Amino acid sequence: MYSGPATGTGTTVYLNVYDLHTANRYAHTFGVGVYHTGVEIAGNEYTYAGGAGIFAMSPKVAPGAVFRESIRLGNLVDAPGALRRALDILRPDFGPDDYSLVKNNCNHFANALVIELLGKPIPSYLNRLASFGSFFSCFLPADMTSQAPVNQEGGGGGGAAYPSVQRYVGAPTPTYTAFGGEGMRMSQGPVKSARNESEIEKREMIRQATLARMEGGGGRVGDGGRGTGAGTASLS
Numbered sequence: 201m202y203s204g205p206a207t208g209t210g211t212t213v214y215l216n217v218y219d220l221h222t223a224n225r226y227a228h229t230f231g232v233g234v235y236h237t238g239v240e241i242a243g244n245e246y247t248y249a250g251g252a253g254i255f256a257m258s259p260k261v262a263p264g265a266v267f268r269e270s271i272r273l274g275n276l277v278d279a280p281g282a283l284r285r286a287l288d289i290l291r292p293d294f295g296p297d298d299y300s301l302v303k304n305n306c307n308h309f310a311n312a313l314v315i316e317l318l319g320k321p322i323p324s325y326l327n328r329l330a331s332f333g334s335f336f337s338c339f340l341p342a343d344m345t346s347q348a349p350v351n352q353e354g355g356g357g358g359g360a361a362y363p364s365v366q367r368y369v370g371a372p373t374p375t376y377t378a379f380g381g382e383g384m385r386m387s388q389g390p391v392k393s394a395r396n397e398s399e400i401e402k403r404e405m406i407r408q409a410t411l412a413r414m415e416g417g418g419g420r421v422g423d424g425g426r427g428t429g430a431g432t433a434s435l436s
Contacts, residue, residue: 210275214240215310215322218265231325236265237310239317241279246287248309250299254291274318286316302330 216238219225224233238247238259245259260267276282294309307327314322 210277211242211279213273213276213314213317214259215271215273215314216240216245216260216262217268217271217326218262219268220265224268228325232328233325234329235268235307235326236262237307237322237326238262239310239313240270241276241283241317246283246313248294248299248306251296253296253298254287254294254309271323273314273320273322276317282317286313289316305330 218236218238220234220236224235227233236247238245238257240246240259243259244256245262246254246256247262248254260270290309290312293312294304298304305327307322307330311322311327314320
């Protein structure tokens with residue numbers, strides 16, 4: 201399962217950081233931003249997404265994100281055993297259906313994994329927006345908060361998960377589609393409800409009645425738009 205470079209003091213652990221929005225160019229200066237992270241150990245990058253759960257992929261090529269930097273966190277002694285124990289501990293809390301954009305995202309997983317391995321957290325600015333968002337999560341639709349911006353699908357090139365690692369991390373379930381449902385075909389208009397049809401019929405009856413009154417001499421429109429007669433009607 202495990203392969204990769206190691207030194208006399210252990211295997212180096214890196215935190216790979218990605219930008220999820222161009223605003224990070226400015227927000228990063230102020231200690232905020234929208235980020236994706238993965239923990240790289242011995243040539244494999246471990247991360248987390250809704251629908252996939254914990255999975256491994258090639259480093260620095262997360263689909264849908266732009267690689268920013270790799271932060272060296274420290275060295276890990278007995279990396280294979282330590283990694284196996286850490287993932288066994290974390291897997292129940294980071295299952296395929298446990299993802300939340302503000303409460304249980306990829307940065308939460310990276311932080312928990314690094315704490316288990318090295319006993320220290322990742323930089324706090326990487327998940328600061330999620331911390332803010334957790335206070336307002338009750339106002340957000342469930343579908344919005346359950347979708348991961350980076351998932352296992354669409355890895356492309358060297359981004360696919362290693363089969364040997366994938367068997368250990370856990371077989372993933374299919375990831376969610378970002379925009380699910382039947383939707384509306386581009387060639388069709390929106391479906392009219394019974395209420396909309398009733399309003400249209402009512403407007404048409406009023407229009408016909410108004411025209412009939414005007415033709416019968418009940419009123420005319422002219423003189424700069426002023427009506428003369430019993431009354432006028434305005435249709436919009």
